[in-house]
Amino acid sequence: MAEHGRDASEAGGAPQQAGTALLECRNITKGFGGVPVLKGVSLHLEPGTITALAGENGAGKSTLMKIASGQYRPDGGEVFVGGQLLPAGNPQAAHKLGVAIVPQELASILELSVYENLFVGRELRGPFGLRRKAMIEEARKQLEVFGLDLDPRKRMGDLAVGVRQIIEIVKATNTGAGVILLDEPSSAISEREVGRLMAVMRKLREDGVALLFTTHKMEEMRALADRVVVLRDGNLVVDLPLSELSDDDIVTAMIGRELEDLFPDRGGHSDEVLLELDELQVPGASEPMSLTVRRGEIVGLSGLVGAGRTELMETIFGVRTSQGGSVKVRGKKVKPGEPAAAIGANIALVPEDRKGSGAVLTMSVLDNATLPDLPMFSTAGMLRGGFRRSKIREVMDSVRLRSRGLDQSMGTLSGGNQQKVVLARWLTSDVDVLLLDEPTRGVDVGARSEIYRIITDLAAEGMAVLMASSDMPEILSLSHRALVLREGAVVGELSADDLADSGVQDRIFRLASGLDSEGNETNAAEPARKDA
Structure with a gap:
């Protein structure tokens, strides 16, 4: 990768063009339980740009985002927002400096209305209490800017995930965010919603916002990114304009081997x-x-x-x-x-919508793997605990499932490991098709x-x-x-x-x-x- 510019040997150096950056991460290190997750990562985000953050699960992408947004305290290194040092592990300070994060698991308050979500913590008040009509009208205007034609009084929980996601972005921009971090923004939304999300991201870029997003999809990088940053095993291995990288370059940087070996x-x-x-x-x-x-x-x-x-x-x-x-x-x-x-x-089916149709995310690996063949694992309506556990452990070992054990919740596994469970659970009995x-x-x-x-x-x-x-x-x-x-x-x-x-x-x-x-x-x- 060295011929493309910045590679692993250079990745820990000072950020390029630091003077123009809205956000700078300088030599960030972080570990959990003695295991290093980030190893001296430096990153800069410039105004009016979209940067794709790529890497395998466990490469350190989400950890870097949480440090940049003040949610995690780094073990070493510093974060600067608009030239000001971000107090370590202080999300309120990051918010005040204009850094917003839209996580995979959205922070929407589902029981409240859209306008209440938009104004939470900064409600408009008058001499006689909350100015609800003013907030509703202002919310309507804010939503229209981003192409959302919906009643601000609607309950947030009644909206599609993609719509709630864009509302979270609207909320971030309306609180003055100049840096928006999006963690896997398209992972749980439909193709139509992805198109709307992309339009919103492009508009924000035109407005001078610096965006960083993670994705596993090469077509999304091509459609949106100005730059691509690749993390591998906690190291920054590539930081280059997208125009200088082929798809094979990006994949090879992510996995550390040639694409043909996949x-x-x-x-x-x-x-x-x-x-x-x-x-x-x-x-x-x-x-x-x-x-x-x-x-x-x-x-x-x-x-x-x-x-x-x-x-x-x-x-x-x-x-x-x-x-x-x-x-x-x-x-x-x-x-x-x-x-x-x-x-x-x-016949066995591994469906397209893993989270909606393939798995029950609130249940354990063991219980998810039991679902296709309950009669095998039960006698007179009672589960055969020892047999069930040994049989399912055997098939999960065969697909090299990475988990803390069969009792781990499906929702806490990576996407790849969730898919392994959804596939392997069929292997406890015969499958022809x-x-x-x-x-x-x-x-x-x-x-x-x-x-x-x-x-x-x-x-x-x-x-x-x-x-x-x-x-x-x-x-x-x-x-x-x-x-x-x-x-x-x-x-x-x-x-x-x-x-x-x-x-x-x-x-x-x-x-x-x-x-x-x-x-x-x-x-x-x-x-x-x-x-x-």
């Missing part, structure tokens, strides 16, 4: 068909779906947002009821519209490598894997075959040789978007092979 080798597969869809009518699809997946085969599903990949997965698993056709496992039909029947047929819907969404690059290993290992053990992914490298590097979907229909099939072709990404995009080689719209689908 993906394990694909094994072979047999000719035995485990999953067969015959004219399956998926709700909302433009035509029936027929496909096969063989033992040991990984079939990737590619397509644009709304192409119908999730709907297909949920119909196979019985979450949605098909309107015709059949799902067969080992040649036997699976009763439609009944997840219990799918589980009985040895594994359905993976966006298996690495919200997972850092290092944990992705481990999940890729798990997927290829399970295929090598004889599972048929159907994997939907918006991540093109996953489709290209893990799949034995890939099917491209548009409007719920297969519009093209790509073999392993096709996936290795240099022009395959353009070909997939054309198929997914309905464009011909000249960029014109077409309704013609490429003929799918007979084994599609």
